[in-house]
Amino acid sequence: MRLPAILRSSTTRFFALVFILQLISGTALLLFVRHIIADELERTSRTLVTALRDDLIADYEHEGSRGLRQLIATRLATTGARDAAVLLDDPVGNHLAGNIEDWPPFLPFNAGWQVTPPLYRVGRDKPEQMGVISTKLPDGTHLLVGHVIEGDLRVRRLTGEAMIAALLLAIPLALLGAIVATRVITARVERIAETARRVGMGDLSLRVPADESRGDAFGDLADAINLMLARIEALVAELRVVTDSLAHDLRSPLTRLSATIDRAMRETDDEAAVAALERVGAEADTLLAMLSTALQISRAEAGIGRDRFVSTDLGRMLEDLAEVYGPLAEERGFTLTASGQGHADVHRELVGQALANLVDNAMKYGRAGGHIRLSVASHGDFVSLLVDDDGPGIPADQREQALRRFGRLDPARQPGGAGLGLALAAAVSRLHGGGIELGDNQPGLSVRLSLPRVRA
Amino acid sequence: MAQKILLIEDDAQTAGYIVKGLTEEGMTVDHAANGRDGLFHATDGGYDAIILDRMLPGMDGMAVLGAIRAGGIHTPVLMLSALAAVDDRVAGLTAGSDDYLTKPFAFAELLARLRLMLRRGGGSAQPTTRLSCGGLEMDLLSRKVKRDARPIELQPREFRLLEYLLRHKEQVVTRTMLLEGVWDYHFDPGTNVIDVHVSRLRRKIDDGETVPLIHTVRGAGYRLGTEA
Numbered sequence A: 001m002r003l004p005a006i007l008r009s010s011t012t013r014f015f016a017l018v019f020i021l022q023l024i025s026g027t028a029l030l031l032f033v034r035h036i037i038a039d040e041l042e043r044t045s046r047t048l049v050t051a052l053r054d055d056l057i058a059d060y061e062h063e064g065s066r067g068l069r070q071l072i073a074t075r076l077a078t079t080g081a082r083d084a085a086v087l088l089d090d091p092v093g094n095h096l097a098g099n100i101e102d103w104p105p106f107l108p109f110n111a112g113w114q115v116t117p118p119l120y121r122v123g124r125d126k127p128e129q130m131g132v133i134s135t136k137l138p139d140g141t142h143l144l145v146g147h148v149i150e151g152d153l154r155v156r157r158l159t160g161e162a163m164i165a166a167l168l169l170a171i172p173l174a175l176l177g178a179i180v181a182t183r184v185i186t187a188r189v190e191r192i193a194e195t196a197r198r199v200g201m202g203d204l205s206l207r208v209p210a211d212e213s214r215g216d217a218f219g220d221l222a223d224a225i226n227l228m229l230a231r232i233e234a235l236v237a238e239l240r241v242v243t244d245s246l247a248h249d250l251r252s253p254l255t256r257l258s259a260t261i262d263r264a265m266r267e268t269d270d271e272a273a274v275a276a277l278e279r280v281g282a283e284a285d286t287l288l289a290m291l292s293t294a295l296q297i298s299r300a301e302a303g304i305g306r307d308r309f310v311s312t313d314l315g316r317m318l319e320d321l322a323e324v325y326g327p328l329a330e331e332r333g334f335t336l337t338a339s340g341q342g343h344a345d346v347h348r349e350l351v352g353q354a355l356a357n358l359v360d361n362a363m364k365y366g367r368a369g370g371h372i373r374l375s376v377a378s379h380g381d382f383v384s385l386l387v388d389d390d391g392p393g394i395p396a397d398q399r400e401q402a403l404r405r406f407g408r409l410d411p412a413r414q415p416g417g418a419g420l421g422l423a424l425a426a427a428v429s430r431l432h433g434g435g436i437e438l439g440d441n442q443p444g445l446s447v448r449l450s451l452p453r454v455r456a
Numbered sequence B: 001m002a003q004k005i006l007l008i009e010d011d012a013q014t015a016g017y018i019v020k021g022l023t024e025e026g027m028t029v030d031h032a033a034n035g036r037d038g039l040f041h042a043t044d045g046g047y048d049a050i051i052l053d054r055m056l057p058g059m060d061g062m063a064v065l066g067a068i069r070a071g072g073i074h075t076p077v078l079m080l081s082a083l084a085a086v087d088d089r090v091a092g093l094t095a096g097s098d099d100y101l102t103k104p105f106a107f108a109e110l111l112a113r114l115r116l117m118l119r120r121g122g123g124s125a126q127p128t129t130r131l132s133c134g135g136l137e138m139d140l141l142s143r144k145v146k147r148d149a150r151p152i153e154l155q156p157r158e159f160r161l162l163e164y165l166l167r168h169k170e171q172v173v174t175r176t177m178l179l180e181g182v183w184d185y186h187f188d189p190g191t192n193v194i195d196v197h198v199s200r201l202r203r204k205i206d207d208g209e210t211v212p213l214i215h216t217v218r219g220a221g222y223r224l225g226t227e228a
Helices: A009-075 A150-200 A217-268 A271-301 A314-329 A348-365 A397-405 A421-431 B012-024 B035-044 B060-068 B084-093 B107-122 B156-167 B176-182 B193-206
Strands: A082-091 A095-098 A109-113 A130-135 A142-148 A310-314 A336-342 A343-346 A371-379 A384-390 A437-440 A445-452 B004-010 B026-031 B049-053 B077-081 B099-102 B128-132 B137-141 B146-149 B150-152 B172-174 B213-218 B221-224
Touching: A009 A082, A009 A095, A009 A109, A009 A142, A009 A150, A082 A130, A109 B026, A130 B172, A142 B049, A150 A217, A217 A271, A217 B012, A217 B107, A217 B137, A217 B172, A271 A421, A310 A314, A310 B172, A314 A343, A314 A348, A314 A384, A314 B150, A314 B193, A336 A348, A343 B128, A343 B193, A348 A371, A348 A445, A371 B060, A371 B084, A397 A421, A397 A437, A397 B107, A421 A437, A445 B004, B004 B035, B004 B156, B012 B026, B012 B107, B035 B049, B035 B060, B049 B060, B049 B107, B060 B077, B060 B084, B084 B099, B099 B107, B107 B156, B107 B172, B107 B176, B107 B221, B156 B176, B176 B193, B176 B213, B176 B221, B193 B213
Parallel strands: A336 A371, B004 B026, B004 B049, B049 B077, B077 B099
Antiparallel strands: A082 A095, A082 A142, A109 A130, A130 A142, A310 A343, A371 A384, A384 A445, A437 A445, B128 B137, B137 B146, B146 B150, B172 B221, B213 B221
């Protein structure tokens, strides 16, 4: 049987562990204190009894049995001996002196300290527990010296009760301790996780904040993660420099190429030459468009442009797009419609570019005379932007390939296509913390961009 | 008097091409090959416009622009850049450039934008309610258009397209300028969607007329005007 998720969570286990350990240590501590107190009380009683017995024996050795009897009476009469119990019996068990009537049947005549069951003392109306020592004197008489320990027992009982009360108090305290400990740990981990999450969203400059936890496991974890982030940032920066300068280096000769084509077109009147130059110019434009889109994808994947998100009416954006592309679509035999409402914080130009590329794709690959539908819908924290056509669509097993850069499916199908439209749409949706989904429009392709409504 | 242009561009070939083209258009062009010289020339003053490359050796184009504007020089600046990303365009515009053009560009695009910038600098900002060209008239208040006596029905977007062309009559406007000015699109829509819009408008304006007003300028864009 699998445990419920909450019991499997490390946090819950840690919480329970702290709670139980605190309770165990609290209980152990209380038991120890109780033991110390009981021990001390018994030791005191025992010392009193031993001292009294030693006194009495010393007197017996001096004064003999008679003197002893007298001393017993005297001692028992003093106020300090309120809890004392003494019995002197002759060898056959007759009472000679003391405040106990009969020798307890279970007690040997010569025994060390032991705690008796309740015994009656003369003049008392209820039996009392006591600690006793018995000694056999040289003349055959037996001496029992004891100390009533009812008071000790009451203290012990009270300690026990106090302990239970303390334990009851310890439970909420242990709970509180566990909560605080769990919170502290969770907060530390959460801080690291939050940084990792935001870096994952594209802000590569973030680091786990250096706090007081230097040198402990969290500090080590933070250091390791920061080291990794620094490395990632350096690599991405390097990549960016490479792509940017590549773009620069490629675009400069392209500038010169189109300048030359431009000039040649202005300087010639030869119709054939102009036609050829126009074709070359168009190829240069395609090359340039591919370069720009590839650059845009790299930048979006690197999270550049995140600071330019603005609240945008996406329904309006789709209508505008349908309006711009409408005449062209019509000329190519498509109908293009836009519908739906939705707002989100987006990078307007990039989302516009991504959608324009999707519309362009739909016109390239869709069925002539078909219908291209743009729509937007909100659900929960996300808005969906849909570009649907009723062309041949993309088979389910090729959709992942279609989302890749230069992942055009059938090279023979569309020689002019750069194969970057879907890759750009995917990169743009990821930049926004959303995703892209290729579905079946039955028939046709349905591209869905899901974007969070509020900037993550 | 010939208009004086300062070109700050490190790539000799691009610079040569721009200088040659602008000189052919009757402008006087000074060329600086790095940011420091460029800034020196710019502060010297007397230019009608500055064309500034974004990536320069020695002193970056953005820094040059910052220094020019900090020096209280309000000469219009057109920035050139190989960085195609929209964000760079926005950064350039917020830093005080008047227009932004990404490489590679057609010379016609540069010229059209430069002309627009020069005219904007000298023209009056008086609000107008009527625009006209030849027999074509546009009333901006009643939003009515007619050519001679013939009223012309236009869709809202066609109206704005014609308005843009009328405001820049006898000037070459490029497709990118139309996209930015009429649709507020700052990205490449991929296909030449603009051509279809213009040809629809042209049908409404010029069909059946003896003098066409909307002209296609090969390799550049469009021009609205009475001359062929």
